[in-house]
Amino acid sequence: MLVTEAPDREPWWRRAVIYEIYPRSFADADGDGEGDIAGITARLPHLADLGVDAVWIAPWYPSPMADGGYDVSDYCDIDPRFGTLEDADAMIAEAHRLGLRVVVDLVANHTSSEHEWFRAALAAAPGSPERGRYHFRDGTGPGGAEPPNNWISAFGGSAWSPVEDGRTPQQWYLHLFAPEQPDLDWEDEQVRDAFDDVLRFWLDRGVDGFRLDAAPAMAKHPDYPDADYPDPTRFDTGRWEGNPHWDVDAVHDIFRRWRRLVDAHPGDQVLVAEAVVRGPERLARYLGPDEVQTAFNFDWVHAPWDAAHLRSVVDRTLAALQPIGAPATWAMSSHDETRHLTRFGEGDLDLGRRRARAAVLLTLALPGGAYLYQGEELGLEEVEDIPEALLQDPVFVRSGGRHRGRDGCRVPLPWSGERPPFGFSSGTVDPWLPQPAHWADLTVEAQQRDPGSMLQLYRTALRLRREIRDLRGPDLHWLPAPEGVLHFRRGERFECLANLGDSAVRLPEGVVLSSPAGDGQVVEPDTAVWVVHP
Numbered sequence: 001m002l003v004t005e006a007p008d009r010e011p012w013w014r015r016a017v018i019y020e021i022y023p024r025s026f027a028d029a030d031g032d033g034e035g036d037i038a039g040i041t042a043r044l045p046h047l048a049d050l051g052v053d054a055v056w057i058a059p060w061y062p063s064p065m066a067d068g069g070y071d072v073s074d075y076c077d078i079d080p081r082f083g084t085l086e087d088a089d090a091m092i093a094e095a096h097r098l099g100l101r102v103v104v105d106l107v108a109n110h111t112s113s114e115h116e117w118f119r120a121a122l123a124a125a126p127g128s129p130e131r132g133r134y135h136f137r138d139g140t141g142p143g144g145a146e147p148p149n150n151w152i153s154a155f156g157g158s159a160w161s162p163v164e165d166g167r168t169p170q171q172w173y174l175h176l177f178a179p180e181q182p183d184l185d186w187e188d189e190q191v192r193d194a195f196d197d198v199l200r201f202w203l204d205r206g207v208d209g210f211r212l213d214a215a216p217a218m219a220k221h222p223d224y225p226d227a228d229y230p231d232p233t234r235f236d237t238g239r240w241e242g243n244p245h246w247d248v249d250a251v252h253d254i255f256r257r258w259r260r261l262v263d264a265h266p267g268d269q270v271l272v273a274e275a276v277v278r279g280p281e282r283l284a285r286y287l288g289p290d291e292v293q294t295a296f297n298f299d300w301v302h303a304p305w306d307a308a309h310l311r312s313v314v315d316r317t318l319a320a321l322q323p324i325g326a327p328a329t330w331a332m333s334s335h336d337e338t339r340h341l342t343r344f345g346e347g348d349l350d351l352g353r354r355r356a357r358a359a360v361l362l363t364l365a366l367p368g369g370a371y372l373y374q375g376e377e378l379g380l381e382e383v384e385d386i387p388e389a390l391l392q393d394p395v396f397v398r399s400g401g402r403h404r405g406r407d408g409c410r411v412p413l414p415w416s417g418e419r420p421p422f423g424f425s426s427g428t429v430d431p432w433l434p435q436p437a438h439w440a441d442l443t444v445e446a447q448q449r450d451p452g453s454m455l456q457l458y459r460t461a462l463r464l465r466r467e468i469r470d471l472r473g474p475d476l477h478w479l480p481a482p483e484g485v486l487h488f489r490r491g492e493r494f495e496c497l498a499n500l501g502d503s504a505v506r507l508p509e510g511v512v513l514s515s516p517a518g519d520g521q522v523v524e525p526d527t528a529v530w531v532v533h534p
Contacts, residue, residue: 013209013270013293014327015472016053017370017462018103022335023060023082024069024432025412026374031427035412037083041091043415044098046444050377050455051462054101056211056272058335060088061107064114066180067155067394068335068410070105070213071112075198085205092206101208103272108195109214110181118182122163126171133191134182135174136163137224144169150226151245153177154235156398159245176217176245178394186218186254199261209270210262212255215286215295216275219251220244237276238298247277255291270294272329280320287326294369300330301337305344305355305526307484307500314366318476327474328368332359333376339409342382351526353379357457357515358498358528362486364461365496365530367474372458375413378442379454382408386433411435416445457515461530464513468532470494481505484525498528510534 027039037060047055059069062079069079078088095102111118117133124130126138137148139162147160153176160172161179174183184191199210216237221244230239237246255271262269271292277283279299286295299313317328332340340359345352356379364370386407388396393405412431415423420435422443440446447453465471470491481487484501499505504522513530514520523529 028425033429037087219248331371333373361528377458495531
């Protein structure tokens, strides 16, 4: 019934399950309290056993860590806290030996303020080629003492910081994120040529693709007009339309250039856009035969636990992508998002775990690819009680403490043992963020012994996803269902039923996997089942 056919010849990325690794929090091999590349290499067998197809590694480049590694000071090296280029080569080789592809983060909208380019720009005069690599503009008002326009930063406050060099009028530089992350000007040919070399550098080292950070930010309106924000206190790009610094049409020229470069390189590499834009129709403009192959589906990431809303996201996503033949992707968590177990639980972790178990079956049953974030296979929740003195996300500081930031989803993983650091580190130094004591029940070691654990559910679901032939195609057909229930068919024999309602529904025949442990006679609320008919 579940016999695997001969391997498909379609590109691997069309329905791959990709596991995100946040290097600082995955595994610490040298005992300094922070994760590293040697730790990743040592734990790759866990991911091979889990059944994913690839890993996506968040930035591992040299960085002052003003924004968790997304402030890059050298794009062709490894941060010493994580290891060396030789360590990266060994990790890539071991991943390939285990059958795993490797996708690396490419942060190209901005550099670190410690990058040699930006230091040279600050030392140079207005109008110089050095400043031409970034967005330097004269201020407004007397002596240029006010920002050039009203653009806002994703981390709060103005997107402009002044250059303190005593010149008049005063110049300002643009940073859509932290001040330590000055935006590059992608109209500058020096910038374009240099990043061509960056892509070739990593392709030649064997990576299988790039995740393109903040993709819609990389082009700006050439006249720098004021933005018309629905709410100027919120960097809410999913609601913006016609914004002069986000989702500007010129951004597509960059990705066409990169697609030509990648396609000319031997192999089957993928470009993945991180593009939070207004709806799947705008997102689809980033995809196609001459731009990026896939993109993150943030409408699914941000969707509430509501059947009608989730069905609408599925329908709109598939309808937008079908004309261009691009695959959908589905994810529930990442290093930037509150862990979905906490979001779904609405203050009740037991409810959150129940819904998270159902959610992974629903997500992995949809056509296209999927992304998992490290630790979700263990049922980890958002850590919401990290002492303020230990918080490191710039969101916390720049919001004046109103928003705690993203540290709660970046707490180091628990691998084994009864107390912190739970096998994350072998050293005597505390992990860079504290782990909850109750994670002793959620370690990989503990869950391997429990056939009903979240880890075992993920392993089984990923194995069946590979084996069930009907899950390989692009089709999805909704079946009649009570209110609050999502029920669909893939192919001729596979069905997924997810009960998000308030009442139990009849259990279909042919169940091969159920989100609750044990054998039920009905599908209870907040649970899901997979069915394969003879």
